[in-house]
Amino acid sequence: MSFSPCNAGLSGPMSTAAGAIDNQREGSFAALGNVFLTRLPAAPLPAPYVVGFAPDVATMLGFDASLASAPGFAEFFSGNTTRDWPSASLPYASVYSGHQFGVWAGQLGDGRALTLGEAEHDGRRFELQLKGGGRTPYSRMGDGRAVLRSSIREYLCSEAMHHLGIPTTRALCVIGSDQPVRREEMETAAVVTRVSPSFVRFGHFEHFYANDRVDALRSLADHVIDRFYPACRDAEDPYLALLNEAVLSTADLIAQWQGVGFCHGVMNTDNMSILGLTIDYGPFGFMDGFDANHICNHSDSQGRYAYRMQPQIAYWNLFCLAQGLLPLFGARYGEAERSERAVQDAQRVLEGFKARFAPALEARMRAKLGLETEREGDDTLANKLFEIMHANRADFTLTFRNLSKLSKHDASGDAPARDLFLDRAAFDVWANDYRARLSHETRDDAARAEAMNRVNPKYVLRNHLAENAIRQAKEKDFSEVERLADVLRRPFDEQPEHEAYAGLPPDWASSLEVSCSS
DSSP states (O other): OBSGGGOTTOOHHHHHHHHHOBSSOTTSSGGGOGGGEEEOOOOOOSSOEEEEEOHHHHHHTTOOTTGGGSTTHHHHHTTGGGGGSOGGGOOEEEOOEEEETTEEEEEOOOSSEEEEEEEEETTEEEEEEEETOOOOTTOTTOOOOEEHHHHHHHHHHHHHHHHTTOOBOEEEEEEEEEEEEESSSEEEEEEEEEEESOOOBHHHHHHHHHTTOHHHHHHHHHHHHHHHOGGGGGSSSHHHHHHHHHHHHHHHHHHHHHHHTEEOSOOOGGGOBTTOOBOOOSSOEEOSBOOTTOOOBTTOTTOTTOGGGHHHHHHHHHHHHHHHHGGGSOTTSOHHHHHHHHHHHHHHHHTHHHHHHHHHHHHHHHHHTTOOSOOTTHHHHHHHHHHHHHHHTOBHHHHHHHHTTOOSSOSTTOHHHHTTOSOHHHHHHHHHHHHHHHTTOOSOHHHHHHHHTTTSOSOOOOHHHHHHHHHHHHTTOOHHHHHHHHHHTSTTSOOGGGGGGGSOOOGGGGGOOBOTTO
């Protein structure tokens, strides 16, 4: 059932888009039933207005690229029109549980997110979710709102990550309002429309395991297998095969995060996607000066989610997922041995994380260093670079981008990278080792530089860039949001007209803090 009965007042592209969204389609998450979700309208958002819009996401969904200018756009994507929808077609919030900062938190759920439904285009199906749509049964005393600051950050980062080639949810738009919302200080409300093939998290499985609902657990696992991993059906144990897919996709994702200096900030199990996507942008950050112990989340006083910890935390979270799926494993065994054998099988699959992550990160580092071939000592070379970057707090993004300027023959091109290090002598020692390694490569400097610049971005969403856009947006000037979004859509290009976006952060950037309220 589509929303076509609810499109009164909409016209043109907006009417087409609204009518294309369906939250009762066969095989959808919503079709699993009420044990998984609660339907309710979004809370009214007074006088909504468009803050940001991603035309390429609209096109991906089969909508018109000019959708944001259509009458009723802000009303629809603020959730205001949902008050008039039939009860059976209302948006929904899903229930899940999870471990937060390593502690079992019990029931959680979509405390401020409402899924409008699915859009299907070119054989692909995407869920559209309003983050900041108001209180739900899972809000746990929260107000259910998102603020302009956090919504702009999520919009910009999800799109930046996509164009970096890192698996992520997407963002169609940000809708703002002057409605006051209190966080550390008084702010204004906003709603970001998130887009993903699925928002199923590790915590969904944990929830039904914890509540001894094996029937619901199996239905959820079957939904994920049938929609996203149908090849698992041919495995000896389809549910174990599902765990394996999660292990591999998560390992690949974390290798990609580490490779661009991205810190998620709150890797709770309820913030981990079963599809290996980056999900739930809150207190995230791209590192400026490299610090292996960097903590981007001001709320993380113990450093659980520091940069260097992210692989270990992902591995730990996968153990929680495996426990949640455990009742489904081992159907081929007899009852007397099923429990023990299922645990052994799960442990074997989980070890695949280490086998996948290390080579994935090593391959990524070779590409970042412009190495076509694999030789003994490559990992030592990369680790030594990180050591001197850490000691000198050398800028992560600029270091790797500027290494492409080094010559394999002499030190004539060293300065752009070398000048990022206070200890020039330490860099010189490493650079000579790097040149020695490059002597075994057949590519010339120009070809190597071109290849390196395809994997080492020049532009990332630094905190100060987001902050500049947010400050202007608070004054109702949204031009910087869209300008920055356009720059981030071409992260590997030179873009000389936007050179300032690739520079070192200003001194004031070091005082910026992001927390779980972000």
